[in-house]
Amino acid sequence: MPLKGAYTPYETAQVQKAIDYIDKHHTENISADALVEEVRLDRKLFLRVFVFMTGFTVHNYLLKVRIDRAIEDLEDFSLTVEQVAYRHGFCSGSHFTKNFKERTGVRPTDYRYQLIMDKQRIGVTMISSDRIKISLECAEMSK
Numbered sequence: 001m002p003l004k005g006a007y008t009p010y011e012t013a014q015v016q017k018a019i020d021y022i023d024k025h026h027t028e029n030i031s032a033d034a035l036v037e038e039v040r041l042d043r044k045l046f047l048r049v050f051v052f053m054t055g056f057t058v059h060n061y062l063l064k065v066r067i068d069r070a071i072e073d074l075e076d077f078s079l080t081v082e083q084v085a086y087r088h089g090f091c092s093g094s095h096f097t098k099n100f101k102e103r104t105g106v107r108p109t110d111y112r113y114q115l116i117m118d119k120q121r122i123g124v125t126m127i128s129s130d131r132i133k134i135s136l137e138c139a140e141m142s143k
Contacts, residue, residue, distance in 0.1 A: 007049050007052065011041060011045065011049050012049060012053065014039040014040070014041050014046075014049075015039065015041070015046060015049045015050050015053055016053070017038075017039055018035040018038065018039050018046070018050065018058075019050075019053065019054060019061070021035065021038070022035075022058075022061060022062055022065055023065060026062060026065045026066050026069060026088065026089055027066075027087065027088055027089040028089065029089070030058075030062055031058075032046075032047065032050075032057075032058040032059070035058060062089075063099055063103070064103065066088045066089050066090065066099075067088075067099060067100055067103050067104070069088050070084050070085070070087075070088045070090075070096065070100070070108075071104075071111070073087060073088070074108055074111055074112055074115070075115060077112070080093075081093055081096070081097070081108045081109060081112075082096075084096070084108070085097075096108065
C-alpha cells in the first residue's frame with residue numbers, strides 16, 4: 001500500500017482523465033462507479049487519489065463544478081433560476097437552490113439581487129434582460 005499522497009504517475013493521470021470528464025460533462029449524470037469503470041482503477045484507490053487531487057469526493061466535486069458554471073449563467077437575466085438549474089444538471093430548481101445556498105451562503109435569487117445592487121452602485125442601469133447601459137454619472141467616477 002502506498003504512502004498517503006504517494007501515487008504513481010499512471011494513477012494520477014487516470015484520475016485527471018476523470019476530473020477532465022466531469023469538467024466537460026458536468027450536466028450529465030455521473031457516478032463514481034462509472035468513472036472507476038472508465039479509468040480502470042481499483043475503486044478505493046481511485047477515490048483516495050481523487051480526493052487527494054481535488055480535495056473533494058466525486059459527488060461534491062461534481063456539485064462544485066455545476067455551481068461554479070451556474071454562477072456564470074445567473075448573470076444572464078434572460079434565464080430563470082430553474083432554467084439555469086436544468087442547464088447545469090440539477091433535477092429541479094429547489095435542488096439547485098439548496099446546493100447553491102450550501103456552497104455559497106446565499107440563494108440564487110439573492111445572488112442575482114446582489115448583482116443588480118452592485119451594478120447600480122457603479123452606475124449600471126438595467127435596460128432589459130439582455131442589454132445594459134452604463135451611466136456616465138457613475139458613482140465611482142463622480143468622486
